[in-house]
Amino acid sequence: MSHVALVLRHEPRIHLGNLEPVLIEHGYEVRNIEVPSTDLAALADEIQAADLLVVLGGEMGVYEKDEHPFIAHELSLIRRRLDAAAPVFGVCLGAQLMAEALGSPVYKGPLRDIGYRDIRPTDAGADSPVRHVAGVPMLEWHGDHFELPAGAERLATSDAYPNEAWSVGGHALAVQFHPEVTPEMNEAWIVHNEAWLRGSVSHSADELRMQAARHNGAMQDASRAMFSEWLANLSAASRRIP
Secondary structure, three states, X not given: OOEEEEEEEOEOOEOOOOXXXXXXXXXXXXXXXEHHHOOHHHHHHHHHHOOEEEEOOOOOOOOOOOOOOHHHHHHHHHHHHHHOOOOEEEEOHHHHHHHHHOOOOEEEEEEEEEEEEOOEEOOOHHHOHHHHHXXXXXXXXXXXXXXXXXXXXXXXXXXXXXXXXXXEOOOEEEEOOOOOOOHHHHHHHHHHOHHHHOOOXXXXXXXXXXXXXXXXXXXXXXXXXXXXXXXXXXXXXHHHOO
């Protein structure tokens, strides 16, 4: 019998990418929920009952609740799962939503961090699935941040932002970077944002393409190893529950 992974998507171009085949290999049936066009309240019970909730990125900020009313509903559903120790995996905006759901407000950070960056596991991270990203530049594409939520454990940091990865128990993992991005997604994001990137030396489209050519292949391997181990740990933990 397959498990169900519900995926909260905020933009069509920001999807599961290389994480989807890993979920399928681990026996999950993947169901996507297009958050902006969905009545989340009507799916509250289904979201709570899913074996895994994956919360993906988006171009909006968690603090833009007036412009995006669904954010408040989403926060409530995420908090309900976290309170129940039900598995949640969050990426970028997803990590920020998880942080705010746990009481750490999200705010504009000191800089836009875009590009392939070194992620440094903490001592705790070195003993977790996040250790697989050590020494492998991972794609960053964000400008918002948050304080580490109470009860969370920091697993990785970077020069630009301190909370690159964190966990709550064994059931919740949040990453600020983008392990899911395939080469095709990388190019689609660049094309979509090329006008915004144009003229920036550190964030130019050409520089991002060169970084992707150097680093995206290794990032795919690190991403698979990290996510696969985390899913395996979830499965092992569920077998131990009487």
